[in-house]
Structure formats: C-alpha cells, structure tokens
Amino acid sequence: MNLPSDGIQHHTPCDLRRYGERYGIDYRFPSLPPKGLRRVPVLRGRIQEFVPGRGMQVVASDIEVLQRYDSHSRRAAPLSIIVMLEGHAEVGLGSQRLGLAAGTALSVRLNDREGLQAMQPPNQRIRALTLALDASRLTDALGGKRPVANSSLHAWPLPAGLQHMLEHALSSPLAGIAMRLLWEGLALQLLAHGLPPGLMEPASRVSPGERQRLERVRERLQAYPGHPHSLAALAELAAMSPATLRRKFPATYGCSVFDYLREQRLELARARLLQGHTVEQAARCAGYRHASNFTTAFRQRYGYPPSALPRAT
Numbered sequence: 405m406n407l408p409s410d411g412i413q414h415h416t417p418c419d420l421r422r423y424g425e426r427y428g429i430d431y432r433f434p435s436l437p438p439k440g441l442r443r444v445p446v447l448r449g450r451i452q453e454f455v456p457g458r459g460m461q462v463v464a465s466d467i468e469v470l471q472r473y474d475s476h477s478r479r480a481a482p483l484s485i486i487v488m489l490e491g492h493a494e495v496g497l498g499s500q501r502l503g504l505a506a507g508t509a510l511s512v513r514l515n516d517r518e519g520l521q522a523m524q525p526p527n528q529r530i531r532a533l534t535l536a537l538d539a540s541r542l543t544d545a546l547g548g549k550r551p552v553a554n555s556s557l558h559a560w561p562l563p564a565g566l567q568h569m570l571e572h573a574l575s576s577p578l579a580g581i582a583m584r585l586l587w588e589g590l591a592l593q594l595l596a597h598g599l600p601p602g603l604m605e606p607a608s609r610v611s612p613g614e615r616q617r618l619e620r621v622r623e624r625l626q627a628y629p630g631h632p633h634s635l636a637a638l639a640e641l642a643a644m645s646p647a648t649l650r651r652k653f654p655a656t657y658g659c660s661v662f663d664y665l666r667e668q669r670l671e672l673a674r675a676r677l678l679q680g681h682t683v684e685q686a687a688r689c690a691g692y693r694h695a696s697n698f699t700t701a702f703r704q705r706y707g708y709p710p711s712a713l714p715r716a717t
Contacts, residue, residue, distance in 0.1 A: 414445035420473065423451075426700055428479025435472050435526070446471045449529075456587035459541025461704055464533040464574060472526045481514040482539045482551065485598040487562060487570065491530035494523040497557045504559070507567065511558040511598040518555040533570065535594050538704075540659035540667070545595055558600035566593055610656050617642040618656050621649070622664065629668035630691040635661065670705050673698065683710045 420431045436444055449467030456462055469491075492505045497512070497520055504510055512520055524530065542551055573586055610618070621638050638661060639646040653661045673690035681689070687698035702710045 414448045415451075415467075416443060416445055417473075420446060424475075428477060430476045430478060432474040432476075433471060434474065444471065446473050454587070455704070455706070456584055456591045457541075459538040459544075460588070460591050461536045462533055462587060462591065463536075466529075466531045466574075468529050469524050469526050473524055475520075475522045475524075477514060477519040479514070479519075480516040481512060481536060482542045483537045483595075483598075483600075484512045484514075485535045485594050486510045486512065487533050487535075487567075487594070489531040489533070489567065489571065491528050491532065492525070493530070494525075495557070496521040497555055500557055502557060502559050507562050509560055509562045509594070509598060511556075511560070511600045513551070513554070513556045513600065515555050520557075533574075535591050537595070539663045543654060543659055545599075556600055558598070560598065563597065566590075566597065569593075610652050614642075614644070614652055615656060617644065618649075618653055621653065621661065622657060625661070625665045626668055629665060629672050630689055632691065633665060666701065667705075670702060673702065673710070674706070677710055686710065 417431065417433050417436065423429070424431050433446060436446075447467045447469050449465065451467070452462075452464045454462055454464075486504065487509045488504045488506055490506050492503060495502050495504055495510065497514075498518060502510065514520060537545070539551075569590060573590055576583065576586065578586060621642050624638070624641060625633065635646045635649065639649040642649050644652065649661065653659075653664070657664060659667075669690040669692070673686040673692075676686040676689050677683070683699065684695045687695045690698065692698035692701075699709055699711075
C-alpha cells in the first residue's frame with residue numbers, strides 16, 4: 405500500500421479549515437489579521453494519510469510551522485495516539501495541560517462533550533504521526549471488553565527502538581501489502597505501549613435470554629441497515645432499557661450498536677458500488693443523507709474513496 409501524500413506544499417487557513425471539516429477540528433490563527441486568512445501560508449510540508457489495518461488510520465506530518473495556529477477537536481475519539489518525532493506543541497483537555505516534545509507520545513480518549521486543545525508555536529519543524537482507532541478495533545484489542553467513556557490524556561516516553569522503527573517506516577521504499585503489514589505491526593506496538601491506565605470497564609454479564617433478545621437487534625440492523633434506527637426503538641425490540649442495550653450489545657458482539665450499524669451500512673454501500681451504482685445512490689441506499697459524510701466514513705473504513713472502487717459495466 406503506497407502512502408498517499410499531498411506533497412510539499414503551502415497550507416493556508418482555508419486549507420486547514422477544509423481538513424477540519426473532515427475530521428471535526430476547529431482551527432484558530434491568533435497572529436493573522438482577518439484579511440490574511442485566505443492567502444497567508446500557515447505551514448508548509450507533507451501530510452500523509454493511510455489505513456494500516458481494519459479500524460485504524462494514521463496521519464503523518466512533516467511540516468514547517470510558519471504562523472502559530474490553535475486547534476480544538478469537537479468529535480468523540482475512542483483512542484488516538486499522538487507521537488512527536490520532532491518539534492513541540494502544547495495540548496490540553498479540560499484543566500489538564502501538557503507539553504508534547506520530541507520523543508514523547510500522548511494517548512487521548514475523547515467523549516462527545518470534551519475536546520482536545522492544541523497550540524503549535526511558529527518557526528519550528530514538526531514531524532509527528534497520529535494513530536486513531538475506531539470503537540470496534542479498540543474493543544477487539546481489549547479482548548471484547550468495553551472501554552470506559554470518560555475523556556483522558558496519558559503522556560508516555562516513546563521507546564527508542566520503536567521511535568527508530570517509525571522513522572525507518574516513514575522513509576521506507578516498501579509499497580502495497582508489504583507496507584501495510586509493516587504499518588499494522590507498528591500500530592499494534594504503539595497500541596501495546598499506549599493503552600492508558602483504567603481503560604476497561606468491568607465485564608458485563610449477558611444471560612442466555614438477554615443474548616437471544618440482543619440477537620433480534622443484530623438481525624434487524626443486518627437486514628435493514630439503510631433504515632433510520634434509534635436507540636430507543638432498538639432497546640424496545642430487545643426488551644431492555646437504552647442504557648442496558650448500550651452496555652450489553654458490546655459485551656456480546658464486541659462493538660457498539662451504532663458501530664455495528666455503520667459497518668453494515670458501509671458493506672451494503674460497497675456492494676451497491678460494485679454493482680455499478682453511483683456514489684450518491686449507494687449513499688442513499690445505505691441510509692446516508694449526505695454523500696460527503698458517506699465518502700468520509702467509507703475512506704476511513706477501507707482506506708480509499710468510494711469513487712476509486714471498480715464498478716460493474
């Protein structure tokens with residue numbers, strides 16, 4: 405798998421804001437006047453995005469910061485591991501503040517109420533990468549146990565050997581499956597070192613009767629992925645409270661109700677695309693109201709946009 409790259413280029417505030425729309429990040433540029441927000445470069449360099457394995461995404465940056473910029477995430481994140489290879493940044497979550505310097509890593513969990521804040525000072529080179537795991541992959545890594553829902557920051561020193569392997573991988577000439585295997589192995593090593601303490605909730609017991617009722621929900625989601633399901637209606641189907649369904653479904657199937665639904669929707673859409681449907685048609689069939697949201701979810705899941713999928717003729 406080749407690493408897609410934007411190449412060495414200048415990035416303006418407008419470029420960063422377009423990027424932020426995809427990933428749920430708000431950017432501020434306190435040192436720029438309003439007239440400079442369209443034309444003045446904020447950074448220059450390479451930003452690479454790739455998918456090393458199921459439920460994983462890596463963003464690698466090698467940039468020169470020309471103007472200070474601040475960021476604030478506004479999207480829940482089951483687990484992200486940020487590795488700083490060169491440069492420094494200030495990060496915060498709630499009242500907690502940390503400095504992220506070269507040779508250090510940060511494990512971040514975010515719920516939908518708290519966002520990570522970061523400040524990148526100017527006149528420095530930053531080489532960093534971020535590994536993000538979706539809820540399903542994180543649950544698999546925890547042996548099927550459900551992670552806690554609170555936001556947290558956990559800083560830790562990057563082992564010298566692992567840092568050397570990451571540096572080597574970023575400059576590796578490998579491509580295709582060899583590159584994917586290399587990065588999947590490195591992602592698992594980062595995960596082994598970066599699992600924050602107190603991550604797992606106690607296992608939730610599921611009785612045979614509850615398992616049978618949960619299977620009704622799973623079958624409904626599998627049969628009708630394009631329908632607008634609600635947690636309340638699915639809980640009624642399972643004869644449980646919404647809170648109980650939210651707790652018991654991951655304990656049984658290893659992912660949340662809506663992570664399972666998203667997987668079924670994307671698989672349905674992928675099948676439609678292979679049959680020759682347009683991106684818009686596949687998105688509507690799978691229950692997405694906006695093709696742009698579908699494109700983002702599809703790329704995060706499969707590592708390429710839906711437009712790149714070969715179609716039946």
